[in-house]
Amino acid sequence: MSAALHSLAALAAGLIFGLGLALSGMLDPARVRGFLDVAGAWDPSLVFVLGGAVTVSRLGYLLSRRLRGPVLDSRFDLPARHRIDAPLILGAALFGIGWGVSGFCPGPAVAALSTAAAPVLVFVVAMLVGMALHGLLPAAPMERSRSIGTAGGSGNRRARGSAST
């Protein structure tokens, strides 16, 4: 569809996401690790970050259920899978270990590229390598993209796609 509008919306959303990360303190790995440090001097501020983010995100999701489709596209591209399986658990576990070691998750790390700090570059390059390594796995099941029309009951145009979250 209109690629320019799409991209403009995505640019604005990305900018707001990055501003939010910077404002929230999530760009500071020491603070993130302070949140994970439940056995030490626990810093609860990430509860407020996640709480605020999930609340507004939930409102957006509820609103989306009342719409026939997104404003600039034909369908909502939502994850279709519902089963809690071994790759999900193993992947989340590995991610958590890396998150705990570094204090970085993908959003803040990518946003922090703008600081051009060497440790950030090292982390992001390694992260991209890790992603590429996963791409080499045979038959990575989440890469299959399908979009079959109606799901979700009330005539919403909700695609069962492979939107990787």
Place this chain on the structure above:
Amino acid sequence: MNPYLPPLAGGLLIGLSAAMLLLLNGRIAGISGLVAGLGRPGSARWLADAAFVLGLILGPPAFALLAGHWPEMRIAAGLPALALAGLLVGFGTRLGSGCTSGHGVCGLARLSLRSIAAVLVFLATGMLTVAALRVLA
């Protein structure tokens, strides 16, 4: 000022971004998925995904412009540890179909059981890792 006000305000902005991307483009704001997708140019969504990532990178400079200072960033881990962590985060988020944004901000908002499970697992291993490093240190 209340120390939890900036985290809350930042969180609200992150949620607003996720809501915008869903309502306008029909997309889940999952950073690991968007970034990994950039490695497959030619897909219909490539340009929009690249625009989101560009916006994300411009976020901290925009903050610096508005606030008059860069956001604080204290990195304790050394480069080898960061490289190992990056590998784990990259591989793990692809295997597990998401990270703090996709599973956390978006998945929890949809009350997705997969996302709730993923968030509980990565919070648990993250906390265990920090605790283990504290013991070793």
